[in-house]
Amino acid sequence: MHIHKYEKIWLAFGIGCLIVFLTVVGVSAFAAGQQPPSCLTTIDPEKVDTTPPFDHPGLVKKGDKEYELNIVVAAFSFTPNAIEIPKGAKVTINVTSKDVIHGFEIPGTNVNMMVEPGYVNSLTTTFDKPGEYTILCNEYCGAGHHMMTARIKVVE
Amino acid sequence: MAQPLEKVDHRDAKLALAHLFVAFTALALGGFAGLLQTLVRSGKFELPSGISYYTILTTHGVLLGLVLTTFFIIGFQFAAVSRTTGALSDGSRRTGWIGFWLMTIGTAMSAFFILTGKASVLYTFYAPLQAHAGFYIGLALVVVGSWVSGFAMFAHYARWRKTHRGQASPLLAFMSVTNMVLWLVCSLGVAATVVFQLIPWSLGLTDRVNVLLSRTLFWYFGHPLVYFWLLPAYMVWYAVIPKVIGGKMFSDSLARLAFILFLLFSIPVGFHHQLLEPGISPFWKYVQVVLTFMVIIPSLMTAFAMFATFESYGRSQGATGWFGWLRKLPWSDARFFAPFVGMLFFIPAGTGGIINASHQLNQVVHNTIWVTGHFHLTVATTVVLTFFGASYWLIPHLTGRVMTKAMNRLAIIQTIVWAVGMTFMSGSMHVAGLLGAPRRSAFSTYGNSPQALEWIPYQIAQAVGGTILFIGIILILVIVINLAFFAPKGETEFPVAEAAAPYERAALALENWKLWIGLVVALILIAYTVPIIDIIQNAPPGSKGYKLW
Numbered sequence: 044m045h046i047h048k049y050e051k052i053w054l055a056f057g058i059g060c061l062i063v064f065l066t067v068v069g070v071s072a073f074a075a076g077q078q079p080p081s082c083l084t085t086i087d088p089e090k091v092d093t094t095p096p097f098d099h100p101g102l103v104k105k106g107d108k109e110y111e112l113n114i115v116v117a118a119f120s121f122t123p124n125a126i127e128i129p130k131g132a133k134v135t136i137n138v139t140s141k142d143v144i145h146g147f148e149i150p151g152t153n154v155n156m157m158v159e160p161g162y163v164n165s166l167t168t169t170f171d172k173p174g175e176y177t178i179l180c181n182e183y184c185g186a187g188h189h190m191m192t193a194r195i196k197v198v199e
Numbered sequence: 200m201a202q203p204l205e206k207v208d209h210r211d212a213k214l215a216l217a218h219l220f221v222a223f224t225a226l227a228l229g230g231f232a233g234l235l236q237t238l239v240r241s242g243k244f245e246l247p248s249g250i251s252y253y254t255i256l257t258t259h260g261v262l263l264g265l266v267l268t269t270f271f272i273i274g275f276q277f278a279a280v281s282r283t284t285g286a287l288s289d290g291s292r293r294t295g296w297i298g299f300w301l302m303t304i305g306t307a308m309s310a311f312f313i314l315t316g317k318a319s320v321l322y323t324f325y326a327p328l329q330a331h332a333g334f335y336i337g338l339a340l341v342v343v344g345s346w347v348s349g350f351a352m353f354a355h356y357a358r359w360r361k362t363h364r365g366q367a368s369p370l371l372a373f374m375s376v377t378n379m380v381l382w383l384v385c386s387l388g389v390a391a392t393v394v395f396q397l398i399p400w401s402l403g404l405t406d407r408v409n410v411l412l413s414r415t416l417f418w419y420f421g422h423p424l425v426y427f428w429l430l431p432a433y434m435v436w437y438a439v440i441p442k443v444i445g446g447k448m449f450s451d452s453l454a455r456l457a458f459i460l461f462l463l464f465s466i467p468v469g470f471h472h473q474l475l476e477p478g479i480s481p482f483w484k485y486v487q488v489v490l491t492f493m494v495i496i497p498s499l500m501t502a503f504a505m506f507a508t509f510e511s512y513g514r515s516q517g518a519t520g521w522f523g524w525l526r527k528l529p530w531s532d533a534r535f536f537a538p539f540v541g542m543l544f545f546i547p548a549g550t551g552g553i554i555n556a557s558h559q560l561n562q563v564v565h566n567t568i569w570v571t572g573h574f575h576l577t578v579a580t581t582v583v584l585t586f587f588g589a590s591y592w593l594i595p596h597l598t599g600r601v602m603t604k605a606m607n608r609l610a611i612i613q614t615i616v617w618a619v620g621m622t623f624m625s626g627s628m629h630v631a632g633l634l635g636a637p638r639r640s641a642f643s644t645y646g647n648s649p650q651a652l653e654w655i656p657y658q659i660a661q662a663v664g665g666t667i668l669f670i671g672i673i674l675i676l677v678i679v680i681n682l683a684f685f686a687p688k689g690e691t692e693f694p695v696a697e698a699a700a701p702y703e704r705a706a707l708a709l710e711n712w713k714l715w716i717g718l719v720v721a722l723i724l725i726a727y728t729v730p731i732i733d734i735i736q737n738a739p740p741g742s743k744g745y746k747l748w
Contacts, residue, residue, distance in 0.1 A: 044452045044705040050503050057499040065489055068558045077559050078481040079474045085739035118747045143745050144325050144410065146566050150635025150650040155475060155562045159410055160327060161739030162477035177648035181566035181637035183321050185328065185747025186251065189643035 080156040080166040082137075088160035091115055091141045102126060102134075110134045114178075116158045117141040119187030121178055126195045128170050135167045146181030149195065157182060170197045204690050207278050208286030212597040214295050215281075216683070218274025219594065221303060222267050223679050229262030230672035237624065237665025240658050242642045252641040253319040253748055260322030261313060265341065266306050268578070271586050272431045273298070273348050276375040278593060279434065280352055282693045283369035284359040291351040298348030305340025308333055319748040321639060323417065324397070326408045329744025332401040339393050342386050349379040360710075367706035370438045370451055371695060377458045378430040380712070384719055385423035385466050392416035400744060407741025411478045411734050418469035419727065426465035426494070428578050430458065432585035435538055436505055439589070441696035443534045446512030449504040451698035455709040457497035457504075463718055464493035467726030471556040475565050478737075483730040484558065490726060491556045498549060505542060511699065533602075533610030534694075537588030540614050541581040544621070548576035551629070566639075569632020572625040580621050584614060587675055592691055594682040601689035606681055613674040620671055624664025631657035 046054075071077045091097045096113040100122050103111045110132050115122045117140065128134060138147050138158045145158040156164045170176075180191035207215065232255045238244040239252050246252060277295055281287055287295065311333070312318040318334035356376050359368060367373070392413045399405045437454040441447055448454065470487035473479060513524020529535050551573040554560050564570060591610055595602050602610075632638070636654040645651040 044456065044703060045450070045700060046453065047450075047507070050453075050500070050507070053503050054496070054499060058496060061492055061495055065492060068488065069485065072481065072485055072558050079484060079558060079562055080477070081479060081481045081484065082477045083480065083737070085478070085737060087740045088742060089740070118745070143327050143742075143747060144414075146637070148566065148635065148637065150648075153562050155565050157473075157476045157566075159414075159477055160742045161410060164475075164477040175649065177645050177650050179637060179645055179648075179651075181640070182325075183253065183256075183328075183639045185745070186253065186319075187747075188253075189637075189640040192643075192645040192648065194646075194648075 080164050082163050082165040084163040084165075085161055086139050086163055088139070088141055091139055096137065097139055102128065105135075108132050112136045114138045114147070114193075115141060116145045116147065116180070118143060118145075118185050119180070119191040121147075121180075121191065121193035124178075124193035126193070128195055128197050130173045130197050130199050131169065131171060132197075133167065133169045135165060137163055137165045139163045143184050144182050145184050145191070146179075148179055148181045149176050150179065151176065155181070170195075173197045173199055204692050205282065205695075206690075207281045207597060207693060210292060211277060211281035211287050214287075214292060214299065215274040215278040216594075216597050217296075217299055218270045218277070219590070219597075219679075220683075221306070222270040222274065223676065225262040225266040225270065225306075226672060227676055229259050229267060230669060232256070232259035232262070234665050234669040237662040240640075240642050241662035242644075242655060242658065243662070251316065251319060251748060253321070254313065254316055256639060257313050257319050257321050258310070261309060264322050264578070265338075268428045268582070269341065269345055270302065272378070272427065273302075273345060275431055275434075275586075275589060275593065276352060276378065277348070278597065278693070279371040280355055280375050283371045283695060284355060287351070287355050288358065291355045294351035294354070295348050298344045298346075298351060301344030301347060302341045303344075305337045305342075305344060307337070308340065309337030312337065316748070323421070325417070326397060326400070326410050326413045327742035327745050328748075329401055329746055332398060335393050335397045335401055339390065339398065342390050342393075345386070346383060349383055352376060352379055365707075367451075368710060369695075370448075370454060370698075371434060373455060373710065374430065374434045374438065374458055377462050378427060378434075380716065380719075381423055381430070381462050381465060382427045384716075384723075385420045385427070388416040388419035388469075389421075407743060409735070409738050410742050411476070412731070412738070414473065414476070415469065415479075415727075415731065415734060418472045419466070419723075420469075421472060422469050422491075423465045425574070425578065426461055428582045430461060432538070432541065432582045433458070433501060435585050435589050436501065436542065438696055439694050440505075440535060440538055441508045441512070442694035443532065443592075444509070444512050444529055446508055446515065446696075447699035448696040449507045449511070450700055452700075452703045452705040452709065453500060453504060455706055457500045459709055459715055460497040460500075461494060462715060463722060464490055464497075466719060467722045468494075468556075470726075470730075471561070474558065474561045478734060479730055480733070483726075487726055488556060488558045490722070492553070495549075495553070531607075531611065533607050533614065534588055534591045536611055537591070537614045538585040540618050541584035541588070544576050544580040544584070544618070548573065548581055551576065564632055566637060567632035568628045568636045568638045571638045572628030572632060575621060575625045575628065580617065580625070584617060587613070587617075590675075590679060590682070592694060594679060595686055595689075595691040596693045598683055598686075599688060599690070600682060600686035601691050602682060602686060606678055606686065609674060610678055613671055613678065616667060616674060617671040620664045620667030622664070624661050624668060627657040627660035627664065631661075
């Protein structure tokens, strides 16, 4: 198949960029551990209220500046819905749904994950800036979807 | 003009026109739904009580994402196949009509349950939200109808090949067949979840559904779906536009190769829509991210071919200097101008797509209105403007009319209106998305959260853009109705370009379907076997259905 010289240069440049790009993404994922939230833990969605840690949702101190935040999501609320976190805390957020699929997003941060019935999802983040943050649901879940919200206050 | 124009058989023309008629009806209704959404989301307007934002949103997504596109594409491809490989046989044409009616009945059925509020589940219908069974059955009929039409095209193509041994098939026929193969292989996934999971579950025959499996099957279909929309636009770019501008196609074999690469790399990639999900290991997500990015190669080939065609034509007309050829292009011809503006919009659209599919960056934009902004550039601008541009010759060709100068001028204005409206709407969606505004949500300040208040000016800009776009929809409907019923009688060309380079043997090798379909299946098995076994074996208890709207 005949390929024009300029097209060869164009494709070589494009494919070269692609290889560099995918290498950067891959190294960042597997060597630096920057993976998207992909928790494999399962849970019975109808027994969330009796399954630890979601039987007592909320913030739990795990070490010096290390916390676990367990949140139960259901149409159309987050439990708990008012959370205080000390500034600089490294927080592992665990979420699960009691009914349909929801989203868990904190605008202005990189906290963003899907919440699906039957699974726990999880990510770790550090709250460095004090102030008020909003949690919202970003996956359509029904008539009250856009009313689903909670607050995090990061305090000194 | 010694030779008469090569025409689509008039019986095939009827079949194609029937599809286009449904497509533009869907555009009118779905476009109106879109206008209402942007107005609601501005916070300045409320729907009359009893009408839910999410019902309107479901209507918009189903009518424009599924109905407009599928009907236009199948109608266009029937015309393209008939034009380049001869009139359909009576059997193929009858099969095409069966496909058309199955799709139309299915559409009417789903639309009924959406509009009566029994299926406000959006066009992605994620379980365990549970719509009325009639909604799923309607969708299944649409998919099955499209398969029936696909088989009509395959049969016609196979007959052509039998009587033309040793010849490469005409480019448009080859491309139509490639697109239908892509469609058939990918829609098996959505058919599987609808027929085996959602229909029995919504009828009460089964109690519970495996949510992650259903979503995974949906996205196995959902991404190739966007290539099924895009490839007919590429058909117009590769095989029609060069003729419209008076030039030649840059390379026939490379166009075919690009289509085969799209076929191979558009299916085993659905996980890039599921990057933030639990239950799928990050390793398999990354494998599919890599496969996703392979489609950049045929996209770069397409960009090169287009601009090479334009520049070669300009230089053949005596253009000099680096950009002199730009001035030689037929800017006042809507058949060129509309698709060309579509191509320009594909540059930011494709860039946004690369961001979305990036393993980590996705977390910044996932489910924000950035994503909505993204696909309003890809499908709602690049693809749709190309379809409009194709309608300007296809409809008069099929109805035996000619487009008047006045209509051509209106079509140029339509394109500009669309570009301006979309720049406002999609631009502000992208920015609001980066600031965290969620997609698929009615107006809300989230309890006067400071972040949510920041989004409101952008939401007003979206309503401004949405209103301009709705004017664009009125304009295109005026043009389409004129071309179908009122334009002066006459003959309009169905433009098909010739290749600049001489015939190459490679074109024949690219029709080795056993090889390509075998490779497609192999890639799908590599990308999906292990994670799907995981999803089934390690499944949590299934979910009951919920009707939360």
